[in-house]
Amino acid sequence: MEFPRKVVVGEGIIGKIGQVESRVSRARKILVLSGPTIYPQIRKELESSWDSAQRVSVEFVGPATMEEVLRIEELRKKDGCEVILGVGGGRVTDVAKMVSFRSNLDFVSVPTTASNDGMSSQFASIKGKGRPYSYVTRPPTSVVVDINVIVRAPQRLTSSGFGDAISKITAVEDWKLGREETGEYFGEYAAQLALMGAELALRNAEGIGRMQKNSVRTLVEALISDGVAAGIAGSSRPCSGSEHLFSHALDLHSKSQALHGEQCGVGTIMMAHLHGLDHERIGAGLNAAGAPTNASELGINKEDLVEALVLASELRPERYTILNRVHLTRAEALDLAKTTGVV
Numbered sequence: 253m254e255f256p257r258k259v260v261v262g263e264g265i266i267g268k269i270g271q272v273e274s275r276v277s278r279a280r281k282i283l284v285l286s287g288p289t290i291y292p293q294i295r296k297e298l299e300s301s302w303d304s305a306q307r308v309s310v311e312f313v314g315p316a317t318m319e320e321v322l323r324i325e326e327l328r329k330k331d332g333c334e335v336i337l338g339v340g341g342g343r344v345t346d347v348a349k350m351v352s353f354r355s356n357l358d359f360v361s362v363p364t365t366a367s368n369d370g371m372s373s374q375f376a377s378i379k380g381k382g383r384p385y386s387y388v389t390r391p392p393t394s395v396v397v398d399i400n401v402i403v404r405a406p407q408r409l410t411s412s413g414f415g416d417a418i419s420k421i422t423a424v425e426d427w428k429l430g431r432e433e434t435g436e437y438f439g440e441y442a443a444q445l446a447l448m449g450a451e452l453a454l455r456n457a458e459g460i461g462r463m464q465k466n467s468v469r470t471l472v473e474a475l476i477s478d479g480v481a482a483g484i485a486g487s488s489r490p491c492s493g494s495e496h497l498f499s500h501a502l503d504l505h506s507k508s509q510a511l512h513g514e515q516c517g518v519g520t521i522m523m524a525h526l527h528g529l530d531h532e533r534i535g536a537g538l539n540a541a542g543a544p545t546n547a548s549e550l551g552i553n554k555e556d557l558v559e560a561l562v563l564a565s566e567l568r569p570e571r572y573t574i575l576n577r578v579h580l581t582r583a584e585a586l587d588l589a590k591t592t593g594v595v
């Protein structure tokens with residue numbers, strides 16, 4: 253099991269990272285990876301985290317591709333930094349995680365959005381040859397989340413994080429099926445941890461929809477716990493099931509511009525129905541949290557949605573899910589989408 257050694261969630265802490273993480277205050281050279289939109293917004297606050305003796309270089313991260321990882325790695329070698337901070341959204345986190353893993357350096361994850369569960373996990377989603385790959389790296393050394401920064405991010409990103417958090421409901425059901433059908437290891441503790449986060453997110457759906465700090469904080473803690481659940485399980489099993497396969501199929505075979513958590517949320521509605529769970533409760537939660545609940549809100553057409561449902565079962569045959577059991581035909585996929593109000 254590998255976990256972050258420190259997780260700090262609070263308000264106004266983006267200017268106190270040196271105080272909360274001694275690896276940052278001790279480092280002579282720090283590399284900050286960030287994005288061109290978020291950095292100017294937080295620069296002033298963030299700068300109070302360093303003292304004048306420390307040398308801090310800032311680099312903006314481009315697309316989360318292997319080329320970008322290699323480019324930053326070269327830069328890192330020349331820079332000679334001792335610790336890497338990833339201050340930004342999912343793309344920045346993924347690249348910073350990958351670079352620090354390959355360079356064997358401490359990585360402090362400072363997410364500025366709560367759009368998915370990557371902020372604390374060991375998985376980095378990096379594109380190669382046009383398609384995203386999930387790499388197993390190491391969890392961040394520490395995670396520092398400033399709720400004041402998260403609530404300033406566009407609502408859509410937080411709603412997407414809600415979709416990723418509740419997707420654990422079907423991911424865990426799929427995992428149970430895997431135990432029944434293939435005898436694979438099922439970790440009760442990791443499963444319950446992921447489910448607890450999903451339930452807490454559901455209970456806070458309205459507050460998340462209104463970007464209330466307490467509710468957003470609960471969501472952030474749920475997303476961090478998801479990374480920990482994956483760490484306990486030793487795989488992404490508690491966090492990623494058939495609903496994630498649906499989302500991956502959309503990424504690969506459609507022009508969907510929807511966010512990961514938005515796609516997973518809609519996937520959860522449909523997979524919950526296949527599992528015989530209450531899909532309406534999930535749809536109501538997504539709606540209250542301001543996340544999409546159907547194809548048109550995702551911005552995809554009916555044909556692409558049906559195609560993704562059919563292809564989802566073929567993407568990861570070694571990972572047993574409800575889709576291995578039901579083997580949806582096109583007609584059944586359309587039926588499922590209609591029954592659950594997704595089309």
Ligand SMILES: [Zn+2]
Nearest residue numbers: 368369416516
């Ligand atoms: Zn996810």
